Amino acid sequence: MSNLVGTGVIFEGEHKNxxxxxxxxxxxxxxxxxxxxxxxxxxxxxxxxxKGLFRPPKPVMNENTTTLAILMHGKVRIKFESFDKDYYMxxxxxxxxxxxxxxxxxxxxxxxLIINLRWTA
Numbered sequence: 001m002s003n004l005v006g007t008g009v010i011f012e013g014e015h016k017n018x019x020x021x022x023x024x025x026x027x028x029x030x031x032x033x034x035x036x037x038x039x040x041x042x043x044x045x046x047x048x049x050x051k052g053l054f055r056p057p058k059p060v061m062n063e064n065t066t067t068l069a070i071l072m073h074g075k076v077r078i079k080f081e082s083f084d085k086d087y088y089m090x091x092x093x094x095x096x097x098x099x100x101x102x103x104x105x106x107x108x109x110x111x112x113l114i115i116n117l118r119w120t121a
Contacts, residue, residue, distance in 0.1 A: 006034035010046050021047045025118075045116035049076065049108035057081055057103030066099035067118045074112025080104045089114075 011017040014033035022028065025043035032038060049055070069078070071089035078087045078096055081103040087096050098104075099121060 004034060004036070006036065008033055021045050041119070043116075043118040045114075045118075047114045047116060049074070049106065049112045049114070051108055051110050051112075053106075053108045055106040057105050060101045060103060062120070063100045063102070064120055065101045065118050066097065066121050067101055067116060068095060068097045070095045070115045070117075072113040072115055074114075075109040076112050076114060077107040077109060078104055079107075 008015045010023060011021075014031075016031040018031040019025070019028060022043060022045045024037045024039060026038065026040040028037045028039075069089070071092060071094045073092055075088070075090050078089070079085070080087075080098065089096060101118070
């Protein structure tokens with residue numbers, strides 16, 4: 001592999017948001033301006049949520065994964081289908097980690113930025 005330094009802005013210019021806020025992963029085939037964001041080693045998501053946005057649970061694509069969600073700013077509530085408990089991230093740096101992956105809902109209580117990392121156990 002040759003040396004490369006790449007720059008850009010996530011979801012602007014050449015790097016469009018084509019994968020629902022996911023930036024790195026095995027499914028990144030298009031919108032990868034440097035050809036480096038397609039990997040099966042881990043997945044990375046840069047997730048903005050506006051205050052009041054509610055995202056219902058979605059089907060799990062790969063249940064053999066561990067997911068780490070880290071709050072950069074804002075406030076968010078997460079609820080998993082198999083637990084009758086709300087989990088809150090209210091302060092910068094707080095995180096929720098879960099394994100295996102399972103359906104979960106997000107409610108953005110303020111404009112929020114979350115970084116998500118997902119990998120196979």
